[in-house]
Amino acid sequence: MASISESNIAYNKKDLDDKTLLKLYYNMLKPRLIEEKMLILLRQGKISKWFSGIGQEAISVGVTMALKPTEYILPMHRNLGVFTTRKIPLHRLFCQWQGKLSGFTKGRDRSFHFGTQDYKIVGMISHLGPQMGVADGIALGNLLKKNNQVTAVFTGEGGTSEGDFHEALNVASVWQLPVIFCIENNGYGLSTPTEQQYRCENLADRGKGYGIDAYVIDGNNILEVYTKVKELAESLRKHPRPVLIEFKTFRRRGHEEASGTKYVPEAKMKAWEAKDPIDNFKNFLHTEGILTPEIEAQFEAEIKFEITSALTSAYAESSITPNESNELNDVYKGSIYKDIKPNTKLKELRFVDAISEGLKQSMEQHNDLVIMGQDIAEYGGVFKITDGFVEAFGTDRVRNTPICESAIVETAMGLSISGFKSVVEMQFSDFVTSGFNPIVNYLAKSHYRWAQSADVVIRMPCGAGVAAGPFHSQTNEAWFTKTPGLKVVYPAFPFDAKGLLATAVNDPNPVLFFEHKALYRSIRQDVPTDYYTLPFGKASILKEGESVSIISYGAGVHWALETLEKHPNISADLIDLRTLQPLDSNTIIASVKKTGRAIILQEDSLFGGIASDLSALLMETCFEYLDAPVKRIGSLETPIPFASQLEDQYLGKRKFEKTLISLLAY
Incomplete structure (x- = not known):
C-alpha cells in the first residue's frame, strides 16, 4: 500500500x-x-x-x-x-x-x-x-x-x-x-x-x-x-x-x-x-x-x-617510501615461464598455418580460453586462421563480434577479471586505433594500479608488401612498445610464431602479437607437430659473423637474409629479436661489442620506431666498442601507398643493402 x-x-x-x-x-x-x-x-x-x-x-x-x-x-x-x-x-x-x-x-x-x-x-x-x-x-x-x-x-x-x-x-x-x-x-x-x-x-x-x-x-x-x-x-x-x-x-x-x-x-x-x-x-x-x-x-x-x-x-x-624496484616489479603480473619442449616429429607449415595450429592447441590446453573477432567463427577469419574452430570448440568460445574494436578489447578485460583468458583478433593491425584507448589505458595499467591482470592476447595481422594501401598495411608496434604494461611479440618464422603464441596465451599480461601478412603464405618451415612454448625476451641468432651486427624482426629479418645470401662474403651476426617487449638487450649488446658495427632494420617508418631506441641503447652501452656509427633503416616518412611501385619505394628494404655495404667500408 x-x-x-x-x-x-x-x-x-x-x-x-x-x-x-x-x-x-x-x-x-x-x-x-x-x-x-x-x-x-x-x-x-x-x-x-x-x-x-x-x-x-x-x-x-x-x-x-x-x-x-x-x-x-x-x-x-x-x-x-x-x-x-x-x-x-x-x-x-x-x-x-x-x-x-x-x-x-x-x-x-x-x-x-x-x-x-x-x-x-x-x-x-x-x-x-x-x-x-x-x-x-x-x-x-x-x-x-x-x-x-x-x-x-x-x-x-x-x-x-x-x-x-x-x-x-x-x-x-x-x-x-x-x-x-x-x-x-x-x-x-x-x-x-x-x-x-x-x-x-x-x-x-x-x-x-x-x-x-x-x-x-x-x-x-x-x-x-x-x-x-x-x-x-x-x-x-x-x-x-x-x-x-x-x-x-x-x-x-x-x-x-x-x-x-x-x-x-x-x-x-x-x-x-x-x-x-x-x-x-x-x-x-x-x-x-x-x-x-x-x-x-x-x-x-x-x-x-x-x-x-x-x-x-x-x-x-x-607516507609511502618510494622504491624503484617495487614500482618496476608491479607493472606486470609475475609469471613463471613453463618451458615445454617440442617433440621431434616435424611438419612443414606456412607461417599462417603455424599460427592457426598454435592457437588451436592453446584452445585445447586452456578450457577457459575464448577467441573473439570479426568473422572468425564460421567464416574462419579473413586469413582463415580460425577455420574449423567453431566445429572444434563451439560458438561460446569462438565468437564473432560486431565491428566494435573498443568494446571487444574491453570485453576481453572483463573476461580476465572473471577468470578467463582471451585472444582478440584485430582483422588488420591498422584497426587497433579503434580500440587503442582500452589497450593503453586499461589493459596496460590494471596490474600496476590495482594488481588486476589483463590476461589478453591481441593478434595483429600487419605489414606492407601486399599492395593493401594506407589502412591495411601498417606495422605499428612502436605505439605499444612505448606503453609500460604491454608485451609485444613479433615473430618472423613459423616455428617461432607457434611457440611464442602459446607463451603469449599462457602469460597473464596483455600481449600484442604481430603477424606479418606478407609472411603468412610465403614463408615455410619444419615445425614440431605438438604443443610447445618459447620464452619471451630471448632473441634468435640466425647467422654468426665478425664484421657487423644486423638487428631486425618480422619481414626485415627476411630482407636481411636475402641480402646476406646475395653477399656471402659479409661476415655478420643476424639477430631476430622475436619479442620487442621484453627485449633481449644482452644478446644485442654482446653482439655489437664483438663486431664493432651495428645496423638496425625495421619496416616501420624510421622516426620514433624501435630502431631509434636500439640505436640509443647501443650508443650508451657500446660506444667504446664501436668502429662506425650505428645505422638505422626504416621506411619513408609517409603513409603506406597502394601502387606496387610506390610501395617498393616506400619500404626500407631497398636502402638496406647499400647502407650495409657503406657501413662495412666506414
Whole structure:
C-alpha cells in the first residue's frame, strides 16, 4: 500500500520489512556523513580532490543492496555508497584517498580509480566509457560459468555520448549478456546541461535502438531504486539479457569541488535540495514509526565513530617510501615461464598455418580460453586462421563480434577479471586505433594500479608488401612498445610464431602479437607437430659473423637474409629479436661489442620506431666498442601507398643493402 509522507517523494514500501527499510536508510546515511567529513578535510588541505555524490546516494545504495555480494559492480567516482554498502573498511578507503600503502593502489592512483576482487567492485578510469565494455566481459564470464549472476555498471549522462557506451550496449544485446546498465542522469556533464548533450527525451529511449528493455526511475527514491533493480536482477538471473536504467537525479555540487555550481540556476538547485533522498526517506520512516529519534541518533553516532577511528588510523600510517624496484616489479603480473619442449616429429607449415595450429592447441590446453573477432567463427577469419574452430570448440568460445574494436578489447578485460583468458583478433593491425584507448589505458595499467591482470592476447595481422594501401598495411608496434604494461611479440618464422603464441596465451599480461601478412603464405618451415612454448625476451641468432651486427624482426629479418645470401662474403651476426617487449638487450649488446658495427632494420617508418631506441641503447652501452656509427633503416616518412611501385619505394628494404655495404667500408 502506497504511503506519501510530507516529503517531496512518494514512497511505496511494498512488502519490505522494517529491518530492510532501516538498512536502506543507514546505508545512505553513511556515505553522506563521510562526504561531509571529506569536504571539511578538503578545505583543510588534507585531501587533494573530491567528487561529490551528495544527493545521489539512493542510486548507489539501492543498486548495491539489490545485487548479491558475489556479483560485480562497476561504479563511477560519485558512487561512494557502492563501496560503503559493500562494507569496504573505511581505513582502506581513507588510505586510498590519502595515497597511503593500505589503500588499493599503493598510492599510484586516487579517488575511486581502483578495483577489488575481495568486494567484487571494479572502479572506473578517467576515460569513463571502457568500464561498460568491461562489464560485458564480466557478464560473458558469468554466462560461460552458468552461475546465474548479473553485473551492474554505472555511467553518467555525459558518458552516454561516448562510443564505448553504444558499442557496449550493442554487444550486450547481440550476446544477451546479463548486464544492468545504470545511467545517473544528474543534469550536467561538468558544466554542460543535458539539452546540449542529447536530443532524445529520455536517455532510456536509446535502449530501443539496441533491442534492450529500458526504464526511467526516480533516482532519489530509494525504494523505487531498490525494488525495481532487485526485480530486474532476479529476472536477469533466470533469463539473461541486458537492461538499461536511467536514474533521474541531480548533482548538487560541482563536477569536483573546485568547479563550483555557479552555472546552476538557483531555483533548480533549491528544487533538487527539496528532493534530497536521505532527508525525505528519513521523514517517511519517522511518519511510518519505523525510525525513531533514538535509532537515528544511534546510527549517526555509530557512523561518526567509525569515520573518526578510520581517519585516525589512516593519518597514523606513514607516507609511502618510494622504491624503484617495487614500482618496476608491479607493472606486470609475475609469471613463471613453463618451458615445454617440442617433440621431434616435424611438419612443414606456412607461417599462417603455424599460427592457426598454435592457437588451436592453446584452445585445447586452456578450457577457459575464448577467441573473439570479426568473422572468425564460421567464416574462419579473413586469413582463415580460425577455420574449423567453431566445429572444434563451439560458438561460446569462438565468437564473432560486431565491428566494435573498443568494446571487444574491453570485453576481453572483463573476461580476465572473471577468470578467463582471451585472444582478440584485430582483422588488420591498422584497426587497433579503434580500440587503442582500452589497450593503453586499461589493459596496460590494471596490474600496476590495482594488481588486476589483463590476461589478453591481441593478434595483429600487419605489414606492407601486399599492395593493401594506407589502412591495411601498417606495422605499428612502436605505439605499444612505448606503453609500460604491454608485451609485444613479433615473430618472423613459423616455428617461432607457434611457440611464442602459446607463451603469449599462457602469460597473464596483455600481449600484442604481430603477424606479418606478407609472411603468412610465403614463408615455410619444419615445425614440431605438438604443443610447445618459447620464452619471451630471448632473441634468435640466425647467422654468426665478425664484421657487423644486423638487428631486425618480422619481414626485415627476411630482407636481411636475402641480402646476406646475395653477399656471402659479409661476415655478420643476424639477430631476430622475436619479442620487442621484453627485449633481449644482452644478446644485442654482446653482439655489437664483438663486431664493432651495428645496423638496425625495421619496416616501420624510421622516426620514433624501435630502431631509434636500439640505436640509443647501443650508443650508451657500446660506444667504446664501436668502429662506425650505428645505422638505422626504416621506411619513408609517409603513409603506406597502394601502387606496387610506390610501395617498393616506400619500404626500407631497398636502402638496406647499400647502407650495409657503406657501413662495412666506414
